[in-house]
Amino acid sequence: MHLQQTKRGSRESGGPQYYFHDLTGAIKTFLRKRGAVRVALVTPYGGTKSDYFAVSTVHKLDNKQRPVAGRVGHDRIQQGLAGESIGEAVRIWYQLPPGDFERIDVDIDIRDDVFYLTPLKIKYAGKPKTRELRRIDRPLTFTHTYASPLWIEQLVDLNNKQPGIVAWALDEICRIVKDHQQSTRLPHIQEPDLLRASGPLKHLGMTLGGYVGKGYDCFTEFRFLNFPVYSVPVEIKRNSQGFRYQQKKYGKEELSRAVVLCAIHQHKQMPQHIDVIELGALCQHAEKFPSTLTK
Structure with missing residues (x-):
């Protein structure tokens, strides 16, 4: 699964947007049924609450952040009330260099009706290389049997x-x-x-x-x-x-x-x-x- 960035050059009309590609059947079915699902971004420390929503191809968000019928044509991450795009949030949390992402490979878990979105790889627009992001199991755990x-x-x-x-x-x-x-x-x-x-x-x-x-x-x-x-x-x-x-x-x-x-x-x-x-x-x-x- 990955996010593909669009509208990189149109910040005055909303800035970068991210469309889903290659969603698994389970994720796609859940999203289409709900219309919109809140997204929890998984940071180096673990999941964190956010104002982002995954929105299905036939829905959009109204002014109260509720799913209503729409015709965007793509499953996507919508910014909602967040102050920056999901890509910029990933860049900040993972302390990555400035720049626009072309693609973000992700993993998604459904937990308590929320999409826990973990970024796995990033590719900057105009750059040939892909960079892997480290994924740490239980990042804040320190016990006798496991120290993060x-x-x-x-x-x-x-x-x-x-x-x-x-x-x-x-x-x-x-x-x-x-x-x-x-x-x-x-x-x-x-x-x-x-x-x-x-x-x-x-x-x-x-x-x-x-x-x-x-x-x-x-x-x-x-x-x-x-x-x-x-x-x-x-x-x-x-x-x-x-x-x-x-x-x-x-x-x-x-x-x-x-x-x-x-x-x-x-x-x-x-x-x-x-x-x-x-x-x-x-x-x-x-x-x-x-x-x-x-x-």
């Missing part, structure tokens, strides 16, 4: 820029985790105590928002490497076993996308789009970043 390359690269990059900061942050996390582990657990310690890790986590690129009592626990921002800031709900759990996937999500217009921050990860069947950050695993990773502080 994005996390590893972030820690290495931080350590190179600020020698000693990663060691300090991970040592602080170790101190917090100790109070939650079974063998050294502090009597009567509460789950929200894990928020003590907010300071060291911020130094690692993860800024926890306010802890709320309804819906998600913390709306959190990630700033890794040179990528834009990514916002996602975070659930605080001492043990990830306590996490229950919410079929109703966090609100009618929200994605089923979240990160679980836990001291211990023992959840056996975490949904694919739920990342897990296990503080105990980050603590164990401290051995790779020896402290440079003199005693």
